[in-house]
Amino acid sequence: MSTGEPPPRRVPIDPDVDLSVPAQRAETAGAARWGVLAVIAAGGALGASARYAASLAWPAAEGTFPWAVFAVNVTGCALIGVLMVLVAERSVVTHPLVRPFLGVGVLGGFTTFSTYAADVTELLERQRVLVAVAYASATAVAALGAVWAAAVATRALVDGDRRGRAG
Amino acid sequence: MNWLLVVLGGATGAPLRYLADRAVQARHGAGLPYVFPWGTFTVNAAGSLLLGVLTGAAVSAPAYALLGTGLCGALTTYSTFSYETLRLAETGRGFLAAANVLASLLVGLGAVFLGVELAGGFGSPGGSGG
Numbered sequence: 047m048s049t050g051e052p053p054p055r056r057v058p059i060d061p062d063v064d065l066s067v068p069a070q071r072a073e074t075a076g077a078a079r080w081g082v083l084a085v086i087a088a089g090g091a092l093g094a095s096a097r098y099a100a101s102l103a104w105p106a107a108e109g110t111f112p113w114a115v116f117a118v119n120v121t122g123c124a125l126i127g128v129l130m131v132l133v134a135e136r137s138v139v140t141h142p143l144v145r146p147f148l149g150v151g152v153l154g155g156f157t158t159f160s161t162y163a164a165d166v167t168e169l170l171e172r173q174r175v176l177v178a179v180a181y182a183s184a185t186a187v188a189a190l191g192a193v194w195a196a197a198v199a200t201r202a203l204v205d206g207d208r209r210g211r212a213g
Numbered sequence: 214m215n216w217l218l219v220v221l222g223g224a225t226g227a228p229l230r231y232l233a234d235r236a237v238q239a240r241h242g243a244g245l246p247y248v249f250p251w252g253t254f255t256v257n258a259a260g261s262l263l264l265g266v267l268t269g270a271a272v273s274a275p276a277y278a279l280l281g282t283g284l285c286g287a288l289t290t291y292s293t294f295s296y297e298t299l300r301l302a303e304t305g306r307g308f309l310a311a312a313n314v315l316a317s318l319l320v321g322l323g324a325v326f327l328g329v330e331l332a333g334g335f336g337s338p339g340g341s342g343g
Contacts, residue, residue: 059300060250062231062293065238074235083228090227090287091220098219098282119291126292127299149292150231155223159257159289160264161282163321167265170322171335185291186314193295 061130062150069142085143089151093122097156109172111181112165115158116188122157123189127196129153135197136204215278222283230256230288249309250297253290254317260289261321265328269335 058064065071073082097118104114126149132138133145162185169178234252241251264285267277294317301310329335 057300059248059297059304060234060238060253060293061296062234062253062290063238065235074232083231086228086231087224091224094219094223094226094283094287095216097286098216098278101282122292123295126296130296146231151227153292154230154290155227155287157291157293158286159291159294159317159321160260160285160325161289162291163257163261163318163325164264164268167322167325167329168268168335182318186318189291189295190298190314193292193299197296197299 057135061126061134061145062154073142073146081143082146085147086151089147089153090155091151093152093155093157097158106165109169109174109177111177112161115161115165116181116185119157119162119185120188120192122153124192124196126153127193128200131197131200131204135201138204215275218275218279219283219286222279222281222285223287224283226260226284226287226289229284230290233259233288248306250294250301250313253293253297254313254320257289257294257317258320258324260285261324262328263288265325265330266332267328268325269329269332271333 056067058067058070063070063073073079097115100114100118104117106112106114129145129149133140133149162182166178166182169175169181230253233256237252237255264281267281267285272280294313298310298313301307301313
């Protein structure tokens with residue numbers, strides 16, 4: 047399709063799948079697709095179950111801050127930061143099914159955007175505007191802070207370890 | 214029982230997100246560097262719309278476990294969204310990173326609201342839970 051060589055090792059923007067990465071583009075070609083889809087489904091089942099367990103363990107009373115979903119989303123964002131550094135940025139882990147299983151499946155299934163948006167909408171509907179604004183913004187700030195801190199820490203650990211081995 | 218339905222929904226939602234993400238990216242130009250994460254943006258909006266419909270329709274607890282907690286929960290994602298935002302910010306696309314956060318939130322809320330209204334409006338239980 048494209049002329050010329052693809053750029054050497056581009057780190058994708060989208061951790062689920064990025065079609066500009068040839069290996070990811072080829073994931074659904076041929077019979078291998080069933081393996082990829084199966085591990086994504088298995089991971090999604092695991093992640094969604096874990097989120098469901100958290101919501102049962104810490105149920106949020108109506109009109110209050112949804113702590114369980116907050117904790118789930120922030121934790122999942124920290125873990126994707128670790129995972130993507132190991133898999134995509136530093137290639138510490140190279141098995142082709144690790145990203146589909148853990149990233150797309152487990153962490154994608156564990157974290158949720160729809161429940162977050164629905165809970166904010168419901169809090170607004172109940173006139174709990176302060177709680178709604180606090181929840182909406184705290185999730186965004188904590189989740190983005192978590193993915194950033196986790197990625198930075200994991201890069202430092204991996205790079206430090208490699209320098210240690212080299213030196 | 215509900216647990217099994219969540220498992221089933223999660224096992225469907227995650228592959229659906231992956232395939233939908235691929236389909237959206239393919240439409241936006243095969244092989245081109247993927248700049249704004251339209252795929253994830255689209256699935257998050259679609260999942261929020263569906264969850265709004267389920268909330269507004271006040272579906273039964275098993276249906277909510279299967280389609281809400283399971284399917285919509287796994288179809289949509291916060292982890293993918295946050296890593297994309299981080300990558301955009303770190304690759305000098307701070308404007309796109311901020312736009313992704315704001316647009317995802319506003320469109321997500323709007324989609325839930327629209328879904329609820331389409332299904333008959335608030336005032337029915339079924340809200341949170343996963």
